[in-house]
Amino acid sequence: xxxxxxxxxxxxxxxxxxxxxxxxxxxxxxxxxxxxxxxxxxxxxxxxxxxxxxxxxxxxxxxxxxxxxxxxxxxxxxxxxxxxxxxxxxxxxxxxxxxxxxxxxxxxxxxx
Amino acid sequence: xxxxxxxxxxxxxxxxxxxxxxxxxxxxxxxxxxxxxxxxxxxxxxxxxxxxxxxxxxxxxxxxxxxxxxxxxxxxxxxxxxxxxxxxxxxxxxxxxxxxxxxxxxxxxxxxxxxxxxxxxxxxxxxxxxxxxxxxxxxxxxxxxxxxxxxxxxxxxxxxxxxxxxxxxxxxxxxxxxxxxxxxxxxxxxxxxxxxxxxxxxxxxxxxxxxxxxxxxxxxxxxxxxxxxxxxxxxxxxxxxxxxxxxxxxxxxxxxxxxxxxxxxxxx
Amino acid sequence: xxxxxxxxxxxxxxxxxxxxxxxxxxxxxxxxxxxxxxxxxxxxxxxxxxxxxxxxxxxxxxxxxxxxxxxxxxxxxxxxxxxxxxxxxxxxxxxxxxxxxxxxxxxxxxxxxxxxxxxxxxxxxxxxxxxxxxxxxxxxxxxxxxxxxxxxxxxxxxxxxxxxxxx
Numbered sequence: 001x002x003x004x005x006x007x008x009x010x011x012x013x014x015x016x017x018x019x020x021x022x023x024x025x026x027x028x029x030x031x032x033x034x035x036x037x038x039x040x041x042x043x044x045x046x047x048x049x050x051x052x053x054x055x056x057x058x059x060x061x062x063x064x065x066x067x068x069x070x071x072x073x074x075x076x077x078x079x080x081x082x083x084x085x086x087x088x089x090x091x092x093x094x095x096x097x098x099x100x101x102x103x104x105x106x107x108x109x110x111x112x
Numbered sequence: 113x114x115x116x117x118x119x120x121x122x123x124x125x126x127x128x129x130x131x132x133x134x135x136x137x138x139x140x141x142x143x144x145x146x147x148x149x150x151x152x153x154x155x156x157x158x159x160x161x162x163x164x165x166x167x168x169x170x171x172x173x174x175x176x177x178x179x180x181x182x183x184x185x186x187x188x189x190x191x192x193x194x195x196x197x198x199x200x201x202x203x204x205x206x207x208x209x210x211x212x213x214x215x216x217x218x219x220x221x222x223x224x225x226x227x228x229x230x231x232x233x234x235x236x237x238x239x240x241x242x243x244x245x246x247x248x249x250x251x252x253x254x255x256x257x258x259x260x261x262x263x264x265x266x267x268x269x270x271x272x273x274x275x276x277x278x279x280x281x282x283x284x285x286x287x288x289x290x291x292x293x294x295x296x297x298x299x300x301x302x303x304x305x306x307x308x309x310x311x312x313x314x315x316x317x318x319x320x321x322x323x324x325x326x327x328x329x330x331x332x333x334x335x336x337x338x339x340x341x342x343x344x345x346x347x348x349x350x351x352x353x354x355x356x357x358x359x360x361x362x363x364x365x366x367x368x369x370x371x372x373x374x375x376x377x378x379x380x
Numbered sequence: 381x382x383x384x385x386x387x388x389x390x391x392x393x394x395x396x397x398x399x400x401x402x403x404x405x406x407x408x409x410x411x412x413x414x415x416x417x418x419x420x421x422x423x424x425x426x427x428x429x430x431x432x433x434x435x436x437x438x439x440x441x442x443x444x445x446x447x448x449x450x451x452x453x454x455x456x457x458x459x460x461x462x463x464x465x466x467x468x469x470x471x472x473x474x475x476x477x478x479x480x481x482x483x484x485x486x487x488x489x490x491x492x493x494x495x496x497x498x499x500x501x502x503x504x505x506x507x508x509x510x511x512x513x514x515x516x517x518x519x520x521x522x523x524x525x526x527x528x529x530x531x532x533x534x535x536x537x538x539x540x541x542x543x544x545x546x547x
Contacts, residue, residue, distance in 0.1 A: 019377075021371075021375060022368070022371060023242055023246075023367070023371065024238060024241070024242050024281075024283065024366050024367065025283055025365065025366040030377055032377070032378060046377065053290050053294075054290070054293075055235070055290075055293050055294055055296075055297040056290075056293070056294030056295070056297045056298045057294075076297060077297065079235065079239065080215040080218075080239040080242070080243070081239065081242055082375050082377065083218070083243070083246065083374055083375050083377075084377075085215055085216075130539070133529075133539070134539065218418075219418040219419060220418075222417045222418030222420075222421050223383075223418060223420055223421060225531065225537065225539065226537070246417060246423075247385070247417040247418070247421065247423060248385040248386075248387060248417070248423045248424075248531075248533045249385075249533075250533070250537060276533070276534075276535060277387055277533050278387045278388060278389055278533060278534065279535070326536065327535065327536050327537050328536065328537055328539070329536070330536035335535045335536035336535050336536075338535050338536075369387050369389065369390065369425065369426075370425050370426050371425075372387075372415060372417070372423045372424075372425050373414070373415020373416060373417055373423045373425055373462075374415060374416050374417055374418070376461065
């Protein structure tokens with residue numbers, strides 16, 4: 001938790017409005033109005049990073065909206081937490097890196 | 113105490129008032145939920161918040177209490193079947209029927225005093241538990257399954273779990289964990305046909321309703337020792353405290369009381 | 381129509397703190413923090429005891445607290461975006477009623493609470509030895525509403541509709 005706290009402070013330097021929440025034993029990093037990669041619709045969405053193992057993935061990035069992308073994605077995560085529904089696509093192997101890199105890597109998965 | 117309640121007067125002198133004022137939520141009105149609704153209506157509960165978005169089909173008739181062959185022809189929503197069942201016993205019941213996934217309209221659930229969950233899958237349960245913990249509402253879950261053992265013999269099992277804020281949750285007891293959630297997500301859309309029959313549902317529903325009655329009335333005088341996790345073995349025909357109930361319970365670390373209430377997300 | 385739900389652990393903590401005797405004040409006060417759960421429910425998220433040294437020696441009232449005590453509540457409410465209920469106990473049984481002194485203090489407290497957390501519901505919770513009543517002001521409302529239903533979440537569940545605990 002302390003490590004996440006330190007990394008969160010680093011992430012806040014880039015995502016100034018990010019907030020940390022805890023629920024059901026998970027830590028969630030909420031980032032409002034996150035810019036999506038070029039070619040995505042909507043171009044901006046709220047996202048939540050779960051930096052721990054969640055639903056079979058070492059980390060997951062949840063989106064407020066299902067993002068339309070040039071690439072065919074498997075949106076297999078529709079999860080209700082922190083009082084609302086969130087969506088995630090199947091994307092693996094994002095682990096063991098600072099929180100900001102996790103967010104960047106997941107976002108890259110939308111298009112790369 | 114009203115005369116109509118004389119056979120259940122042992123439950124306590126406040127029974128009439130409890131039945132008049134307590135609001136019960138039932139999420140999922142299939143095989144399990146329909147039996148819970150039936151029992152609650154017979155007891156005399158007046159206020160309900162019901163959720164189900166499904167319509168009855170021929171395959172439901174072997175276990176959906178209150179349903180008729182004619183309902184199948186009319187493709188009646190399961191909500192209406194439960195509502196009809198309640199009104200047949202309590203014409204003046206107040207019923208809020210929501211024909212949606214509860215996740216699409218969660219606020220109505222927050223007004224309930226107790227919520228029964230009769231849902232498929234672990235993720236669904238985990239999500240409902242997160243809402244009920246945030247809203248400080250006791251949540252009583254029932255479920256059953258049938259799986260073949262290594263000798264290819266069907267094994268029927270199930271559970272009743274009461275998730276009470278301040279007490280251990282489904283994750284504390286390892287009923288829900290990352291492994292079962294992962295398995296479910298990775299089998300997305302491939303859950304197959306879930307085996308369901310009527311009689312285990314009646315045992316599980318009866319146990320869940322009994323638990324709720326003790327929670328509300330403390331008629332045993334020993335509600336503090338109430339078992340909150342039961343395991344059902346359909347092959348043996350037993351329902352008993354889950355073996356993990358013997359482990360001394362610790363404060364729940366998954367849902368801290370200070371994290372209760374709605375979260376307002378947005379810019380700081 | 382607003383109801384209040386409180387975990388037993390916080391209820392117990394609050395009652396035992398308020399029952400303590402004070403070197404000179406006739407009663408103790410404390411703060412209960414709440415968040416909404418939907419549109420008609422407030423859930424209690426914590427209790428803040430007030431240190432004895434934050435009381436002012438004033439025989440004309442049951443208890444008077446200084447600015448540090450109010451700042452304690454305001455700080456937490458601001459940080460956690462919570463509503464505040466100023467709380468004290470009248471040491472008799474039955475449905476409690478706010479005294480004239482209590483009611484006279486309400487506007488000043490309310491102003492401070494609203495400064496700390498403007499968008500939240502604030503108010504006053506009054507206990508007797510066996511019951512409770514609360515009066516709250518919704519955001520942007522000038523008139524208060526009385527909580528109609530109280531639940532202490534425990535095994536068993538304690539429900540209080542219009543004054544009397546059922547269990």
